[in-house]
Amino acid sequence: MSIVSFLKEAGEKLFGGKDAQAATPAAPTAADVAGLNTKAGQAIQKYVADQGLSAKNLEITYDGATSAVTVRGEAPDQATREKIVLCCGNVQSVAQVHDEMTVAKAAEPAGTFRTVKSGDTLSKIAKEAYGDANAYMKIFEANKPMLKHPDKIYPGQVLRIPPS
Structure with a gap:
């Protein structure tokens, strides 16, 4: 648990x-x-x-x-x-x-969870998680169907970050 x-x-x-x-x-x-x-x-x-x-x-x-x-x-x-x-x-x-x-x-393997902060984008989160801002689609895909568009995230939202 x-x-x-x-x-x-x-x-x-x-x-x-x-x-x-x-x-x-x-x-x-x-x-x-x-x-x-x-x-x-x-x-x-x-x-x-x-x-x-x-x-x-x-x-x-x-x-x-x-x-x-x-x-x-x-x-x-x-x-x-x-x-x-x-x-x-x-x-x-x-x-x-x-x-x-x-x-x-x-x-x-299990992914990790990350809380979106003000100013975050999926590209910024991908750069921190994987060292590659262009890997943002991996995060977007891992959070479908809750995310409908890669630009529609908000502070306080928790996202799944899949293993690299």
Whole structure:
């Protein structure tokens, strides 16, 4: 198991919109909190599925008190595992992901994670990671489908940096 930290204020806005605010009572009960945590976990699980990522027995839970997601299941490979963890963490209001996933085919080496800072580009990150700014497409490809365009990264986002 590993714990990956994320910037809580950055990421996809999956919950907390008008519908969620209207449904939240002034003094929530334990049942209300449990229900909101369940809905948040389901929203994150849907987001992962919408990215075309899946794992055997995938289970994603959210704890609003700690801003933490726990993800379990068996990913088909290491890259998919890392992408699922990134999907879970690159969501606004998530500060950390407890990765309890396993990998069916563990032959490939693990990548690393890097938090985007102000002024970063994929080329700059590739230069730091590989010594070659032109290797930015390797990082872009490793973060698909979460990244739609190589120029669309933002501070606080966590990216997967595949091994060289």
